Amino acid sequence: MMLAELKALVLLAETGSIQAVANRIPLTQPAVTRQLQRLEEVLGTTLLDRRAKPARLTATGLAVLGHARKVLAAFEELKNAVATDATPAGDFRVGIAHALAESGVVSSLQYLKQNFPDLNLRLTAGWTNELIPKVDKGELDAALVMVAGARDSLAMLPGPVLARDDLVFLASRNLALPRTPSLGELNRFGWILTPDTLCGSRASLRGAVEKDGSQLRISAEVHDMALQASLIERGLGIGMLPKRKAASLKRSGLRAISVRGLDLQMQIALIRAPYLGKLQAVVDGLQENLAVEFRRNQSR
Template sequence: MLEELRTLVLFAEEGSIQKVARRLPLTQPAVTRQMQRLEDMLGTTLLDRRQKPPRLTAAGLEVLTRAKDILASVEALKSSAADAEPQGVLRVGLAHGLSDASVAGAVAGAAVPFPRISLRLKTGWSAELIEQFERGQLDMAIVLRPAGHQGSEVLGTERLCIIAQAGAHLTDARGPTPWVLSPEPCDARQTLLSGLGGERHRLIVAAEIQDPAMQMEWVRRGHGLGLMPLRLAARGLPDGLARVDLEGVDLSLQVVALRSPHLNRLAKVVEAIARTVGEAIRIEA
C-alpha cells in the first residue's frame, strides 16, 4: 500500500496522472491502476473523474492527509533503524589462509567500535565457507578465490611465495620436488598446482599439515618446499628458511568478501571489517 499512498501524494502535488507518470517514472495506465487499487483497498472513491483533469474527492483529501502522516512515519522509522547502534550476533567466516595474526587483528580492531555486537568468527577452507554462506549460516565470509575471479567484492590480492630450507640446493621447483602443504581443498595448494601446469603436473607431497607453524618446521628440517603469504615473508623469515624464486609462475589469489543481503544495521560492522582487512593486506603486500 505504501507505493499507492506515495502515488496519491504525487497526484496531489502534480494535479495530473500524466505528470505523476513522468516523475515515478511509470506509464499512465500503471499510475491509473495504482490509484484504482488504493480505492479498492480503502473501499472509497478518491478521485472525481467527472472533472478533467480528475480532482480529489472529500474522502481523497482526508486520505491524503493521513497518507502524508504514514509516509513521514515510515521515513522516520527507516532513519531511526539506520542510525541505531548495531547489536546482535554477527557470524563471520575467514579462510584458513587469512587466519594469521595481522588479519585477525584487523577483524578484532574493526569490531571494537561496536560493543553490542557478539562476533562468531570461524575459519575454514574457502569452498566450505562459501557453501555455508550460501546456506545462510554465515552473515559474511572473507575467502580466497583464483586470480581474475569475477562477480564478488575484491578486498585485495594475496600473493604467495615458496620457501625452502636455508642453503638447500634447488635446480627447479617445477621438477620432482617434495612439498609440505595443507590438506585439500587448500586454496594455496590449488593455486600452486595451477601455476605449475595444472593437472599435467603431479605434486609430490611429503607431508600434509594444516598448522602453518608446523609446516614451517618441516620445511626448515628439509622435508620439502612450502608456501606462505608474501606479506608475512616480507617481515622476515624464521631462522633456517629462505625464499625460492620461481620465475613466470603466478601464485596470487584474490581476497573476496561475501555479504548477506539481509544485514540491516549489521551492515556497518561488516563494512568496517571488510575495509580493515583490505587495508591490512595492502599495507603488508
C-alpha cells in the same frame, strides 16, 4: 497480523476513550470503533463493556491486553532487527579462511568490538569453498575468503578484492638446489601444502608438474602456515606461502626460490549476506578496516 487493531486496544487502555485513541493514531472515531470490533470478531469474544460510559475493557479484554503488548513489542524487535539505522547488537557471524588468520584480521575484529560493543562475535574458520555457501544460506553474515592460483586464470570471488599477494616457493637453505630449479627437481623433495585439495594454487602446481611428466609428490599436508614453514626449514619438502606471510615468519633457514613458468597469486575478498539489516554498518566497517590493515601490511 491485525497490528493496527491491537495497537488501538492498547491505546484505549492507556487513554481511556475511543476519541482519545482516534486523536493519537490519528483516525476518525468510527474507524477506531471498527478496528476494535474487527479484533473482537477475529478473537470471537467481547473485549469492551459498552454499557459503561466511556467503554472499558472486560476481564477478557484485560487478558488480551497483556498479549497485545507482547505482540507489538515483538514486532518492534523484528523491525529493529532488520533496520539499517538501528544500533548493531547481538550475534555477528563471520567466517575466516584458514590461511587468513593473521594479525591484521585480529586488529579488524578488535576494531569491531571497540566500535560496536553490543556485538557478540561468532567466528568460524574454514576453507573458502565451505564458507561461501554458508554466507549464501544465511548461516554466516560475512566471510573473509581467498582464492589462489595462476595469476592469469584466477577464479572470481563474489565480493570486493581487498588485497593481493604473490605466492612464493620456499625451500630450506640446506637443500642443494640450483638458483632457478625446475619443477622436476623440486618435486623430488616432495611438497608441504595445505590439505585444501580445491586450492587453485595447488591445482596449478599439480598441472605444471604433470605437464613436466611427473606426478605431484606430497610430503606433508598441514593447516598451519607456521608449522609448514618449520617443516620446510628442516628440509622435509618444498612449500609455497603468501609472500607477506613468509616474510613475517622471519625464518633464517628458509630461502625463496624462483620457478620458471609458474606465477602464482592470492586474492583476498570479503563476501556478505544479501539481507544484513542493522549489521550492514558492521560489515561496511569491517571491510574498510581490513582494507586499511592489508595496505599497511603490504607497505612494510
